[in-house]
Amino acid sequence: MSQGPIAGEPADYSFARPERMIHELGAEFTGEGTHFGVFSENAEAIELCLFSDDGAEETARLELPSREGSIFSGYLPGVKPGQLYGFRAHGPYEPEAGHRFNPNKLLLDPYAREVSGAVRWDDALWGYDLLSGDDTTFDERDSAPFMVKSVVQDPDFDWENDRALCRPWTETIVYEAHVRGLTMTHPDVPEALRGTYEGMASEPILDHLQKLGVSAIELLPCQFFLDDRMLLDKGLSNYWGYQTLGFFAPEPRFLRGGDVAPRAIRQFKDMVKRFHKAGIEVIMDVVYNHTAEGSEKGPTMCFRGLDNASYYLLSPESPRHSFDHTGTGNTLAVAHPMVMRMVLDSLRYWVQVMHVDGFRFDLASTLGREAQGFDREGGFFDAIRQDPILAGVKLIAEPWDVGMGGYQVGGFPYPFREWNDKFRDDVRAFWRGDEGLVGDIAQRLIGSPVQFNHSDRGATSSINFLAAHDGFTLMDTVSYTERHNEANGEGGADGHDNNLSDSMGAEGATQDEGINAARARRRRAMMATLLISQGVPMILSGDEIGNSQQGNNNVYCQDNELGWVDWQGRDDAFLDFCRQMTALRHQFPVLCQENFLQGDTGDNERVEIAWFQPDGRAMDNELWGQAGLRVLGMMVDYSAREVFLDGGRPLFAVVNAGDGLQFTLPSGNGADRWERVLDTARDDPFTVEPIESDAAEISPASVCLFRPV
Secondary structure, three states: OOOEEOOOOOOOOOOEOOOOOOOOOEEEEOOOEEEEEEEOOOOOEEEEEEEOOOOOOEEEEEEOOEEEOOEEEEEEEOOOOOOEEEEEEEOOEEHHHOEEOOOOOOEOOOOOOOEEOOOOOOHHHOOOOOOOOOOOOOOOOOOHHHOOEEEOOOOOOOOOOOOOOOOOHHHOOEEEEOHHHHHOOOOOOOHHHOOOHHHHOOHHHHHHHHHHOOOEEEEOOOEEEOOOHHHHHOOOOOOOOOOEEEEEEEOHHHOOOOOOOOOHHHHHHHHHHHHHHOOOEEEEEEOOOOOOOOOOOOOOOOHHHHHHHHHEOEOOOOOOOEOOOOOOOOOEOOOOHHHHHHHHHHHHHHHHOOOOOEEEEOOHHHHHEEOOEEOOOOHHHHHHHHOOOHHHOEEEEOOOOOOOOOOOOOOOOOOOEEEEHHHHHHHHHHHHOOOOOHHHHHHHHOOOHHHHOOOOOOOOOEEEEOOOOOOOOHHHHOOOOOOOOHHHOOOOOOOOOOOOOOOOOOOOOOOOHHHHHHHHHHHHHHHHHHHHOOOEEEEEOOHHHOOOOOOOOOHHHOOOOOOOOOOOOOOHHHHHHHHHHHHHHHHOHHHOOOOOOOOOOOOOOOOOEEEEOOOOOEOOHHHHOOOOOOEEEEEEOOOOOOHHHOOOOOEEEEEEOOOOEEEEOOOEOOEOOEEEEEEOOOOOOOOOEEOOOOEEEEOOOEEEEEEEO
16 A cells, blocks of 8 residues: 555645544535545545546545544645545455455545546446456556546535525425436527536526426436446437436536636536526435446446445345345445435535435435335434434435335325326326226325325325326327337337327327327326326426427437427427416415315315216216216315415316216305316317306316316
8 A cells, every 4th residue: 555645746745633623524625724534334444546637647645544433534734625536445355245445446535526527438447357257356457547536625605695495395396307408409598508507597498497387496317427338338328317426516517618617516506596596496316226336247436445335235145246126236225324424414415505405316215225125214214304404305205116115105204205106107097098097086186195195294295297207208198109219229128118108090290180189188188187186296397398209218318309308399389388287276276285185074064175977966986986987077175274275265177088078067165156267178278268057068188177256
């Protein structure tokens, strides 16, 4: 092991005792120097490596002098923001025991706030002889020339009194978007800003989101991630970004370049500040279930080299092998106290330093896995719930992973909300015309109480969506019966085949006016269903303008026109419909309540929720089970617990996936006469129409909404 200067350089650096106790991990600039700290339970020594400004030359290599509680640390006077660095870890190379220390491999600081350069894939990045394929061999090549470098940061930034918006869930409409995908083809975003954080918060994008009526943008991964070598060899890339390597650093590919461009940390903060000024919260899609290092056959770039046996779940029977709940080769050992600390430190960093408003957790079931499997009372959830910072931000779980027992929709504790794929699937199937779904669609309209009305959870627990980044867009749901993923280079076999879609007469784009009109009608009905349902609606970016991915339901590797939102083909009529639908939802708070609605409140005069058949009678057990029934009426009123909304008026909705019919409108709850405020089948869906009789005409494939006169 070497210590001090290398390659004949003068001894510019020596460790000193800091003036105050510093307990932070990573690199903390104190004003006069920088304190470095890194965790490794099984390493024998950790070296700090300093690099030239361009990262090409290693200028110093020094062993961290202090070790306590498995944290190696040291304070270097004179080291300032902008300094490039990395670590090398010394310890046993015993793959059969789970240890893969190799000091020839430069390692990213797990707490790095910024990264410099780009990974250049080379066999030297692997800790073993990659050509042999034997991961028990030992590779002596230096990986530093091919590895990104960590960067010391100064967190100073003028937030101009920026504060968290803390918008109630009942007022939240989420918009899921990709930094490049949303901006790359937008004609009004300056070309130099397309694909960047700055472009994401540019005036054209902010104007679009404000007019659409969304209150929160959910960004696909913006933490430092890698392009898989396999994808680059195919001429593709890791477009979505679910291969995180740095949990504290903004992804550099979204940065504006140039000599005068701010550093990464400032560009991200500028974006958040601009979103907040526009009244829009920022939710980050985060990946703490696995890392980009992959299985035991993967490269050694960070966690594997620092302490493979602590950072990753390993097979109990054979610690040489990674334990994979995620389908990506490894699983982060979040139950380990220091790994959990890293995750919590990362979350708090993005909230306190970067001012984000919440998180969507990819494959969140993995985070709740304990020794006996998924545990909703497990350590990670307990840590979140007691944390005074994290318990108050927006937390959204993707409630599944690929391991046994991983599907956990409805299984997460407060304060988590959950992506509800049951909403997506039932709404798609209902509007496709599948039989026997009136009971299921009723559940989705009132917030999926079977899944979420327990453990004192609220009606906003369900994140309702029609489409997300993973799967068909809304337009493709009504334009393709089969997935068309040939561009991904896997023979079209990747992606799931349970799309619940319908081409409606022609596979893909068509010039047939009748088919296009039918597709437009179905899209309006589906979007209306989303926005009149209890829970929290989420819109996939581009769905509001009719964006298609040409039938590809897995564009994870398509950083091109196929994966980007097509602004040139914008459907202005549907965009206007979506804008008016979000406005209608905001106009009627009865559609987005905090509490689950009860069918029988014990009050003879008012009910919170009631269901009707077309002849005006209440739904009964026989009708709920009738296979051919494709229409349902719903009267919704305020929950008795919504005391601040006392005196509000009920609404009556009809969802009709069948033929046209007459529907007898109900009476009660103070409503004897009604007027129509929505009919998705009409040319002008929002024309107000008084209903002069006790029945209203309901068009085929339509959603209608009525309010009392």
